[in-house]
Amino acid sequence: xxxxxxxxxxxxxxxxxxxxxxxxxxxxxxxxxxxxxxxxxxxxxxxxxxxxxxxxxxxxxxxxxxxxxxxxxxxxxxxxxxxxxxxxxxxxxxxxxxxxxxxxxxxxxxxxxxxxxxxxxxxxxxxxxxxxxxxx
Numbered sequence: 001x002x003x004x005x006x007x008x009x010x011x012x013x014x015x016x017x018x019x020x021x022x023x024x025x026x027x028x029x030x031x032x033x034x035x036x037x038x039x040x041x042x043x044x045x046x047x048x049x050x051x052x053x054x055x056x057x058x059x060x061x062x063x064x065x066x067x068x069x070x071x072x073x074x075x076x077x078x079x080x081x082x083x084x085x086x087x088x089x090x091x092x093x094x095x096x097x098x099x100x101x102x103x104x105x106x107x108x109x110x111x112x113x114x115x116x117x118x119x120x121x122x123x124x125x126x127x128x129x130x131x132x133x134x135x136x
Contacts, residue, residue, distance in 0.1 A: 001035070001066040008079065008088035012045050012057035019059050022084040026063060029078045035067030052086045064093075 010022045019042075027037045043060035052058070067075065072090060079088045 001068055003038075003093040004035075004065055004067055004072070004090055005093055006063045006065070006075075006079075006088055006090045008061055008063070009048070009052070009058035009086040010061060010084050011053075011055055011086060012059055013055065014084065018084070019061075022082075023061055023063075025082065026061075026079070026085070029075060029082070030063070030065045030067065033067060033071045033075045033078070035065050035071065035075070038064040038066065040064075048086075055086060058086055 006026070008026065010019050014022075023040055023042070027040070030037050041062040043062060045057055045059050048056055048058055069092075076088070076090060079085050079090075
């Protein structure tokens with residue numbers, strides 16, 4: 001089983017109780033496909049970028065779940081025929097990196113001596129260092 005997330009848009013012309021029913025229906029579809037719903041995040045009503053099925057607004061829902069990769073097309077087909085869902089997008093979440101104990105490389109050691117300050121005589125004379133009337 002892999003981790004997935006689905007973002008779907010529920011019709012805005014139905015009330016909040018019906019939106020909750022649509023979320024439960026999608027969770028049931030995930031479970032019937034052999035998956036397990038993890039977390040549901042209701043984003044609320046938002047204006048759509050363009051009109052979809054004569055709707056200008058929609059309620060966005062983000063759902064995390066686990067599912068066998070072979071069962072994803074079955075879930076997508078079920079979401080397509082669900083009346084309340086205007087649009088949906090299923091995305092596979094990236095694999096979590098496995099933490100391994102790796103020793104860091106040794107710190108670099110400076111083998112050359114540090115640069116020393118140049119002698120006072122070798123330093124060029126600046127205009128501010130000259131006394132009045134003294135030429136370079």
